[in-house]
Amino acid sequence: MKVELIACSRPLPGQCGTVTNLIGVTPNPMRVIEQAASVCYDSKPDFWDFKIAHNCAKTGHLSVYEHIYFTFHIEGISRACLAQLTRHRHFSFSVRSQRYCDESHAEPILPTSTNEDQDGVIADAYDYAWDAYDRLIKDGVAKEDARMVLPNGAPTELYVSMNARALIEASHLRMCHRAQSEIRAMFNAMKYCLAVPSPEIAAMMVPQCEINPKYQYCTEGKSCGRHPRLQDLLATATQQQSEEADKK
Structure with a gap:
C-alpha cells in the first residue's frame, strides 16, 4: 500500500x-x-x-x-x-x-489475518480468477464484462x-x-x-x-477491550447510585 x-x-x-x-x-x-x-x-x-x-x-x-x-x-x-x-x-x-484498464498483470492483495496455509488457498483462488479473466480477454470479451470474475482482492x-x-x-x-x-x-x-x-x-x-482523552469509552456493540463499553460504564454508575441510595 x-x-x-x-x-x-x-x-x-x-x-x-x-x-x-x-x-x-x-x-x-x-x-x-x-x-x-x-x-x-x-x-x-x-x-x-x-x-x-x-x-x-x-x-x-x-x-x-x-x-x-x-x-x-x-x-x-x-x-x-x-x-x-x-x-x-x-x-x-x-x-x-x-472497465477500460487491462487487469491481466495485477498483483492481488492478501489479507493480513490469514496464516501461510490459508494464504495458499487464497492464492489458488486468485490464480483461477485471473486465468479465467485472461481467457475471456483472449476470446474477445470486453474488459467491462471480463472483470466480473475478478475477486474483492x-x-x-x-x-x-x-x-x-x-x-x-x-x-x-x-x-x-x-x-x-x-x-x-x-x-x-x-x-x-x-x-x-x-x-x-x-x-x-x-x-x-x-476523541475525548479524559473520558475514553467504546460505543460499539462489541468492544475490542481497549476501553470499557459506554453501556457498561452507565450500568456501573446506575448500580453505584442505587447502592448509595439504599444506604441512606
Whole structure:
C-alpha cells in the first residue's frame, strides 16, 4: 500500500495572517479554519495557536473544518477496501477503471489475518480468477464484462479528496481496532501524511473511543477491550447510585 498527500488547502499570500516575506514558509491549512471561525464570534483570529478553531473542535462545532480540503493518491489497496472507503459521504473519488484498464498483470492483495496455509488457498483462488479473466480477454470479451470474475482482492489505484471534517469523522470509524486491518492501515498512513503540513488535523484523527482523552469509552456493540463499553460504564454508575441510595 502506498499513500501520499498530493494537495491541501492553503491560504493565498497575504491572507489569513500569512507571512509573505520569508522564503520557504508554508502556511498551515488551520489558518483558513481559524479565519473562518473568527467571523462566527466577531473575534480576532489567532493564527499561531488557532484558539478559536480548537475551541470549536472541543465543543463539537466542526462545520468550520469543512473549509479545507486534502487530496491523497493511494495505490495497492483491494477493491474490498475501496468498497468500504466509498461508503463515506463527502469524499470525492477518481478510481482506476476495470472497465477500460487491462487487469491481466495485477498483483492481488492478501489479507493480513490469514496464516501461510490459508494464504495458499487464497492464492489458488486468485490464480483461477485471473486465468479465467485472461481467457475471456483472449476470446474477445470486453474488459467491462471480463472483470466480473475478478475477486474483492483485486488491487486498485485512486485519488480521493475530502474536507477536514469528513476526514476526521471517517477516521473515528476506520481507525477503530475492530475495523478491517487494511483500511485501518490506510487511515493511519493518511494521518502520517498530515503530521507535517497539518499536525492539528492529524492529532484529531483517532478512534471513536479516544476523541475525548479524559473520558475514553467504546460505543460499539462489541468492544475490542481497549476501553470499557459506554453501556457498561452507565450500568456501573446506575448500580453505584442505587447502592448509595439504599444506604441512606
